[in-house]
Amino acid sequence: MLIQRASLLDGTTADIRVEEQIVAVGPRMAPSPGEQVYDAKGGTVIPGLHDHHVHLRSAAAALTSVQVGPADVHTRDDLARVLAAADIGSDGWLRAIGYHEAVAGPLDRTLLDELAPPVPVRVQHRSGVLWTLNSVGLARVGLADHPDGRLRSADQSWSEALTRNETGLGDVSRRLSTFGVTGVTDATPGLEVADVVKLMEAHRHGELRQRVHCLAPGKRILHDSDLDLTALTAWIAERHADGGPVAVHCVTAAQLVVTLAALRSAGPHPQDRIEHAAVVPDDSVADLAESGATVVTQPNFVAERGVQYLHDVPAAEQHELWRVASLLTAGVPVALSTDMPFGDDDPWKAMRAAVSRITGGGAVLGADERVPAREALTMFFGSADAPVMPRLIASGHPGDLCIVRARPDEVLGELDSDMVAATVIAGRLVFER
Incomplete structure (x- = not known):
């Protein structure tokens, strides 16, 4: 596939030849015989978005x-x-x-x-x-x-007594394609090998267009009622000994504190993750940075649930919710996600929430946690294996692209999924508005 007249985020214009990977990026290129040509007409081409924490089967059932x-x-x-x-x-x-x-x-x-x-x-x-x-x-x-x-x-x-939902993945995938999403990390705990295989088969057969990565079996959900530091440390150490990272669900301060203590005792793995980090007390920020774990968080909940947070959470603690900027400043690796279907599945809304921190009622929640639009956008550019390493529009990078019908400054100014004109996965057009 050849994409012509594309604007890149740095303001330059180029043609892009793309197959499974990007083959070439440069000035005006002539189409090869039989090559599909897409005229971007000056629209912006960015790496396809990767949603770093979703629940595919739950999203299908939610329909x-x-x-x-x-x-x-x-x-x-x-x-x-x-x-x-x-x-x-x-x-x-x-x-x-x-x-x-x-x-x-x-x-x-x-x-x-x-x-x-x-x-x-x-x-x-x-x-x-x-x-x-x-x-x-x-x-x-x-x-x-x-x-x-x-x-x-x-x-x-x-x-296990319930009938597994085996339908709806195609509908979920088609919707994600309209947002420019080309890959997802399924964070559902307890997935068996057979469940993962079915998701991979759905991708291979075209029902699920996005590339899929699953965190299971390295994902664990914690509950405040039975936090066990010894057991958690042992589980992390066992996972690390087998060469695997962990992903720990932390939505309360207690869960985060125990998880950081367990990581400190077990030792780090470069791909360890903290899922959500919904509450990060001030005195945990440095410990979080020291752990080396990547935080995969969802600022979209500021927009979706902020009104309730302002009612339920003491004012003195509200700045601890869904941090982004302060974590980055402290050196914590951060990637963004939607937590679909528990959060809205549109990643562009999550970006806007990271930039504005505006609740559904119009108030600002955590103004100091705002990040620039470019930073919010690129936090969806990582891959499953390297969430905080943005993919580029460059030769050798994956052929997964999002074409937006606006100039770079407009894209960053609006961060609106309605601007997505087309989505390309492995060099193939899977969505065109």
Whole structure:
């Protein structure tokens, strides 16, 4: 494929010949016989975006799930009405996602029995780590006597009784292509080899166009109720001894402190990751830098959940949320992601949130954590193996490109996915607006 009249972020204009990798970048090139030609018309060509933390199967399932988060449901009566009107899936379940206590308080089987229809119902907390099942649903998974119906997502003792969702990946992939996303890292914990193989097959067969990397089995979710420094240290040391890195889910200060202590004891691996780092206390910033771990974070939650944060988090601690700039200043490697479907799947919105730090209510949350637009954009240029090493528009780099119908200054000024004109993966056009 030959892309003509492309603007690069440095302001130069070039033609780009691309196959599995970029073959050549230079002044006006003549098409080879049979070569597909795309006229960028002065639009900006950048490396295809890599979303460094997503959940593909959950995103596919979300397409047929009812949303019950604070943006969609506001009261207990609202929740009952939405659940009553929801469609039952082909597996016989009513599946709802995005729940937060702001809607109707803490959710358990008793409350769900009162509010939901008498069919199997499971409601996922917006954090993604917890499901609440009603009594009919608990009986379906063999847990009729469970005390409260609150089950962890990563607990396969109950989730294995569910029918795996094997549809919807194509729809997710097509949508990601419209954003210029050419690769993703699936951060779902507990994936078995068979699950990973199915994702790779979906990519090979063209259903899933993006290149896919999976963190499992090196991903671990922590819970404040059972933090175990000794066990975590042993697990990290074992992973490192086998030559593998770890990725640890840290959404609270306690989880981060324990993880940093475990990394310090076990020793570093150059590809260790901290997922989310939603809360980084001031006295943990230096320790985080010393660990050498890469932080993969989601500033989009400032825009999506900032109103709730301003209500729930003490003012003196709000600057600790979803840090970016202060981590970079301290020398912490940082990459951005969306956490799709728990966050909005449009990476350009995450970039804008990193630049503006504006909540859905219009307030600014963590002004000192703002980063320049170019920096926010390039934090989606890394690869699965090197999240903080931006790929370039240069010979030998992957042939995964995003073509934007605007000049570089306009791209950086707007950071808008509607500007994406085309997406190229391995030298092939997979999306054209």
